[in-house]
Amino acid sequence: MSTMNDVAQRAGVSLKTVSRVVNGEPNVSEQTRRKVDAAIAELDFRPNSVARNLRTGRIDLIGLALPYLSQPYFSSLAEEIMREAERHGLTVLIELTEGDAEAELALVREHGPHLGGLLMYPVGLSDAQALTVARTVPTVFISERAYDAHVDRVAMANREGVRALVGHMVSLGYTRIAALGADHTGRPERAAAHLRLDGYRDGLRDAGLPYLPELVLEVGTPHWNRQEGSAGMRRLIEGGIPFDAVVAFADALALGALHAVQEAGLRVPAEVAVAGFDDTDDARYAHPSLTSVAPGRAQIAREALALLNDRMNGTVDQEPGRLVVADFQLTVRESTLGGMAAWGGA
Amino acid sequence: MSTMNDVAQRAGVSLKTVSRVVNGEPNVSEQTRRKVDAAIAELDFRPNSVARNLRTGRIDLIGLALPYLSQPYFSSLAEEIMREAERHGLTVLIELTEGDAEAELALVREHGPHLGGLLMYPVGLSDAQALTVARTVPTVFISERAYDAHVDRVAMANREGVRALVGHMVSLGYTRIAALGADHTGRPERAAAHLRLDGYRDGLRDAGLPYLPELVLEVGTPHWNRQEGSAGMRRLIEGGIPFDAVVAFADALALGALHAVQEAGLRVPAEVAVAGFDDTDDARYAHPSLTSVAPGRAQIAREALALLNDRMNGTVDQEPGRLVVADFQLTVRESTLGGMAAWGGA
DNA sequence: CACCGGAGATTCATCGTTGTCAAAGAGTGA
DNA sequence: TCACTCTTTGACAACGATGAATCTCCGGTG
Incomplete structure (x- = not known):
């Protein structure tokens, strides 16, 4: 590991001049710059970011706090964020909170x-705690739960997304549309479920359809998975309640539902349409491929880093918290259309 | 952010004494230690790891280089490694290579x-390049591909795992066992496929069953996914070749196969048994739940960190590379047993 | 009583950078 | 030629911690 000093000696200039060249500062003659660049190349010098961070106080390392990595939504979000961070010259340190x-x-x-900034997908954090976090380090939350007005947050279009999904179902002629994944506990960490249920109601209202509580299925665990989806759907089927479509609040639930529906001998989408939310890879590879709301992961990553960048630069130090809601896309696949695309198509 | 200096002033001792207390060094009187601890608590002081790293040259940050995070095997491996690293007092920096x-x-x-060490799941790296990497930073590879003898490596029991899987099938009475996921290109980055095929042959040989090339299915893409699994299985079915079991070399392939088999109207496991490799969550939640070889992720994480720790401490500096093969477990579920467990069990 | 050993604490230099400030050279106008 | 810019360069301190060397007591010895 060569240091700036080595480079300086080799180039026959002072250490500070090397620093200037490395950081692209002005007031270095073209000739000197070339000499230094040559020496840098010869020694394969790379600035020691540890020392640099110590000196400048700036840190190009940001944290990304997620509950899990093993759930597809989080791992793909992490991928997007890492890619976007690289564009900003930032390195991402992933931390697991297990919710x-x-x-x-x-x-x-x-x-x-010791982090330059933090992107956090909070789960258990209260309003007050969120504020504490944001005061410790420049923070942007990625969360469906509305926090106190003083923190920055990026969210999905939960409500609008499900509303559009219901609209899509309606436009295809389905009228008895079940909702899978509702939460009636009202607990704030289940905000996504609440908003998506609101969207479901909106969608029904748009279409002039009645809200039927018996078509609204609550699921148990804190995180949505296939088992829950399947169990919920079976309750509906066994209850003998007629339905012709299922809007699940997560792909995992939808995939579970898909199984339960098919297991019951119903054809998808001919007899029952199924759709999810998140647009994970699993949805694309399911059979039939699953219609889903793509929550704009790339945009979420982009916006989150833009907000964080502002905070880190102090550009917006005293502003009240900002909220960005990412655009969504309705990705229509076989599970609501049928026979139009080969299995596995996008 | 308070510094050691602040603590020193507050406690009325020298900066170095604070350093001693913080690092648990001897030769500090109980009384002084208490004073310092009190000051630390009052100021909520945390040592600046950046400065510490600069001074000591030791870095408690290790890299984890993976091709993707969005594939279940990698994200769950990453989780295990992060947990294990925490036990060693190390922080993990994940980097994506996209293979x-x-x-x-x-x-x-x-x-x-600028990393203390590196855990890498290499994909494209040649032998020579692997050596270059290992010379740049203490490195442990997590890889099925055998590298040059001078690098440390942790691997799965690819061959033994599949062999056991075939044995399990045989013990249940299946005799025409297809292999899904073979590779005949011989490309070194497909080592996992080669070893697993070897294990398949071993298993057949153990049972005195013939190796039938028409039951060995090659798949196309570099990474195993459901579409490939399903396509391969359909080729087999459409070819009219009789079979009563499928050993897939990855869970994703097995899940695809499961679909294709069921789609063809065959019951699993009554008519066809299916099993995979990796023991991902997807396998557990599949319907029927999927028998799979659990590659010992926790052990892989543990061993990898143990090896890396040695390297980082220079304990084994000049030794030739070491190889650790993790134990595997055969996780038997419905797809090979049938009717014994409720869906989603195990 | 002078001397020694050792625990307990301190001082000073240092890790590899960057910010501040001053010095040296080059060019300009009077 | 001199005073005065403006550009280019360098010396030095500093970021926050640790390692080496040193200093200060204090009790124990001969």
């Missing part, structure tokens, strides 16, 4: 002060 | 010198 408020706070206490 | 040798090298050139 525990304690861990979320501990992480911030521990690493927060 | 490109160029990116793998670039990453090492760029970040390598």
